[in-house]
Amino acid sequence: MVVLGGTGDLAHRKLAPAVYNLHHLGSLPQDFAFVGVGRKQKSDDQFRNELAESVNKYSSSSWDDQKWADLSPRIYYHQGDIRYADSYPDLKERIEECNRANGGSNNVLYYLALTPNLFTPAVENLNKHGMVQMESGWQRIMIEKPFGFDLQSARELNDVISSAFSEDSIFRIDHYLGKEMLQNILVLRLANSVFEPLWNERFISHVQIIASENEGIGDRGRYYDRFGAMRDMVQSHLLQMLALTAMEPPQEAGPEAVRAERLKLLNAVQLWPEEEERSNLVLGQYKGYKKEKDVDAHTGTETFAALKLAVNNQRWQGVPFYLRTGKNLDEKIAKIVIQFKKPPFFYYGNPLKDLELDYDSLLNILTLKVQPQEGVVFQFNIKKPASTSEIVPAKMDFCQPCAFLINTPEAYERLIADAIAGDTDRFSSWNEVERAWTLIDYIYEQSKKSAHKPHLYEPGSRGPAEADKITEEDGYRWW
Ligand SMILES: NC(=O)c1ccc[n+]([C@@H]2O[C@H](COP(=O)([O-])OP(=O)(O)OC[C@H]3O[C@@H](n4cnc5c(N)ncnc54)[C@H](OP(=O)(O)O)[C@@H]3O)[C@@H](O)[C@H]2O)c1
Structure with a gap:
């Protein structure tokens, strides 16, 4: 595994830490070197x-002197400037040396x-210096987000990489x-006959996909001010959460079938058509953002976005998908909330006619908690104990780490293991990335047309009050 940028954050x-954990579990190949x-x-x-030091500080596995003593001789450092072509022959030689010392395959990640x-100079130079598509072994590449800044730049980057x-x-x-809970969505749906038959417009009133952070941008101003919440979070994480929640079950085994279904779903996603006097997109900026390090003093970049999307297929006709993300909000949480339609009124009208009923509060809600806690919560309605006339909500709350008493693998641990195994389904295909950028570019254009300006919000708050209107006008509220 050759990490270009191996000294960074x-x-x-x-x-x-992910590599150490994999080693701890015995999941690294015998000939692994870093x-x-x-x-x-x-x-x-x-x-x-x-x-x-970093492993000690950040790893979810406990520190083990012996394990580190086994791993550390297979860790190397190479000094070189990635921008310059003349750095690559030395790097190639160093990789070959490490391969010879550790078992001899030409497999390079x-x-x-x-x-x-x-990204572009690195890939062009690796290619030019015969460090990919070698005669033996495999050579693969893992590339961090952001994959491009918009559709055009993503296409240019993809052309370079795919050449x-x-x-x-x-x-x-x-x-x-x-992330563990996102991998769990399909299982939760497909392995439970109480959910799969209900997973459609007949029973689900709407879906909320929420990823909020309670910290500001820290020292990532240079990157963040160029990208903003839509490009940083919605284009990637939130749309992928949506795709996994709403996709059709794959009909074949294998990674390509999963990616194909996610893509089909993304192809069906659109901004909910704008109606008069109503906005389906609200952007926000936290007060003080303009004074953050490396941020333009007159910046119009959004640090918050809330939007209403439609999935234009038979399963999801008429079901709003509300997305919400932002920095410097009141809590750090990522979750998917599925709110079911209410039961028909006459159903309980007769047998329970003596109960005091606030029909609007009769909700069934399924929440998938993605982070920081992982779990599933189901809210249903019961009669208040000892009362003859009151219905109250109750919750079944499943806490994943409490139930299994193991550290859930970190996302990076899973992803590195997958890339070593050549398993692509937990990665975005080019078509998915292309579709997500097409959508984001379109939404940005719409927002410019209707002169959407970020609304200011207090750090530590729930974000701009204007975002509440998106759900309130449909009779819902953000969870
Ligand atoms: N940090 C995170 O938690 C995080 C999360 C998600 C995604 N990402 C993405 O991951 C990538 C890296 O982020 P980061 O936070 O690790 O950045 P960082 O802390 O700035 O690290 C950058 C790394 O690149 C090396 N580098 C820079 N210019 C170089 C050059 N010309 N030649 C060789 N090496 C060079 C730096 O080492 P030298 O200074 O020694 O050259 C350093 O190792 C970014 O694309 C970011 O968006 C980061």
């Missing part, structure tokens, strides 16, 4: 010590943990696809 906080690449001068030992402007790697060797990361 991602490598320290996510990749090295090569970090960066511009700074440092020895292998220095690099190993720095990664050890390149991981681009770099700022996006370095060097075949589609089944390209692993475009949307790390939400590696």
Whole structure:
């Protein structure tokens, strides 16, 4: 595994701990080696010590001296500047050396943990220097989001990558696809006869997909101010959560069948048609954002987005999908909320005629908690104990880590293991990325036409009050 950008934040906080956990579980191949690449001068030992500190700090597995002693001799550092062609012959030689020392295959997983402007020179140079499509072994590439800034730039990037790697060797990361509860959606639906028959417009009133963060942008101003919430979160994580929730069950086994169904679903997604005096898109910006480090003092970038989408197929006719995401909000949470339609009134009108009934509060809600807690909550209605006249909501609350008493694998752990195994279904295909950008570009254009300006909101609040109208006008509220 060759990590271009091996000294960066991602490598320290996510990749090295994930590799250590995989080693801990005995899930790495015998001939595994890890090569970090960066511009700074440092020895292998220095690099190993720095990664050890990060593993200690961020890994979900407990620290084990022996395990680290086994892994660390297979960790190397290579100094080189990725922008320049003359850095690559040395890098190639170093990779070959590491391969010879660790079992000899030519299997190489390149991981681009770099700022996006370095993706193109890195891939062009790897290709030019004969470091991909070699005569033996496989060479694959894992590429971090953002995959492009818009449709045009994503196409340009994809042209470069696919001229060097075949589609089944390209692993475009949307790390939400590696999250345990998202992998669980299909199982929850398809393995439970109490859910699958209801998973359609006849029984579901609407779906909410929410990913909120309680922190601001930290020192990611340079990146974030260019992208904003729509490009950073909606284009990737939120649309993939939507696709997994609403897709048709795949009819064949294998990763391509899953990706094909996610794509079909994304192709059916559109912004809910605008109606007079109603907006289906609300953007926000937290107060003080303009003063953040590396942010333009006059920026119009949104740090919050709420929108109403439609899925234009038979299963989901008329069912709104509300998406909501933002920074500096009141809580850190990612979840999918499925609200069911109410039971027909006459059904309980007779047998329960003495009960005091607030019809509007009779809700059945299924919540999939994605992070930070993982679980499933089902809300239903019961008669209040000891009362003859009151109906109250009750909850069945399944907590995944409590039930299984194991650390759920980190998304990066799963994704690295999948890429080593050549398993693509938890990665975005080019067609999915292309479709998601087409949608986001369209929504941005619409927002410019109707002069959507970000509404200011207080840090630590629920976001701009205007976002509430999106659901309220349909008779719902954000969960
Ligand atoms: N950090 C996260 O949690 C996170 C989460 C999701 C996605 N991502 C994505 O992951 C990528 C990396 O993010 P990051 O936060 O790790 O960035 P970072 O901390 O700035 O790290 C960048 C890395 O690239 C290396 N680098 C920069 N220019 C180079 C050059 N010309 N030649 C060789 N190496 C060079 C740096 O090492 P030297 O300074 O030694 O050259 C460093 O190792 C970005 O695309 C980001 O959007 C990050």
